[in-house]
Amino acid sequence: MKVLVKGAGIAGLTAAFEFAARGAAVTVAETRPALGGNASWFAGGMLAPWCERESAEQPVLDLGRDAAEWWDAATPGLVARRGTLVLAAPRDAGELDRFASRTTGYRRVEEDEIALLEPDLAGRFRRGLLFPAEGHLDPRQAMAALHDKLAATGVEFHFGADAQHVFGFDRQIDCTGMAAQNDWLRGVRGEMLTLRTPDMSLSRPVRLLHPRFPLYAVPRTDHRFMIGATMIESQSGGPVTARSMMELLGTAYALHPAFGEAEIVETGVGVRAAFPDNLPRVETNGEIIAINGLYRHGFLLAPAMARQAADLVFSQDRTKELAHETDGQRRSA
Structure with missing residues (x-):
């Protein structure tokens, strides 16, 4: 054939x-x-x-398992199998409970275990969800x-x-x-940043449930972190907007202040096709x-x-x- x-x-x-x-x-x-x-x-x-099941339908979990x-x-x-860590600031504990109520495959972690999983986040978060089977x-x-x-x-x-x-x-x-x-089909615009800082490290993707602008940080090589992402109903593939840049950077800083001194080494935009x-x-x-x-x-x-x-x-x-x-x-x- x-x-x-x-x-x-x-x-x-x-x-x-x-x-x-x-x-x-x-x-x-x-x-x-x-x-x-x-x-x-x-x-x-x-x-x-x-994690995706929190906002997606059951077929996403079934197809992606x-x-x-x-x-x-x-x-x-190439696949790192260290799970996903989902966090929220103490004032946003309700966001963490809401996230947990919409999915499965996690266990709850407290401040001491968060520090063991991600030492550079020690003392910053009291509660989280660990999805150990993810990569x-x-x-x-x-x-x-x-x-x-x-x-x-x-x-x-x-x-x-x-x-x-x-x-x-x-x-x-x-x-x-x-x-x-x-x-x-419609376009869904996703914007991302790549930041570089030697002042912190992560072992796995971390999702921060900021009530206004949820964010994920994915570790890459050479002290780099992929920070994303927006979901904007648009087919425009133009550069990252100032608003999105400020939102991404602000939420990254809320995850860890070291991101405030990080180098912005790349910005990117992808338009994802969706039914x-x-x-x-x-x-x-x-x-x-x-x-x-x-x-x-x-x-x-x-x-x-x-x-x-x-x-x-x-x-x-x-x-x-x-x-x-x-x-x-x-x-x-």
């Missing part, structure tokens, strides 16, 4: 992996000149289905590793390529996000299969959606094979 995957974001890369793993000859076409620069490039990389295992197998050594990865490392692994196994990549009118493939897998021709119900879909239109609507859950849900797309295509082909075999038997009879 010859498969064309359109788009080299996280949906396209995971789809290419699933189809190649099942024996398809896969080509990936991407309009950007190189890997990166899309919404996936600016993601947090949190594999946190129980095995994501860390998938990434472990596809990109060995995270660096999206850029994961995308590069997946690209290199696919290329090494024979998947062809064409960057700077317009695949609008490409023929000669048995299936096309459309993973183009907001560029897809789908009237149901009205904020749930992803695999849709079929003839020989074209579309994976879209990953919303803010790209690295968490892409593996499951890629598996769904591959299952659909290969089951369709098997059905066709059986139909041809039956027709041949009838003619012979």
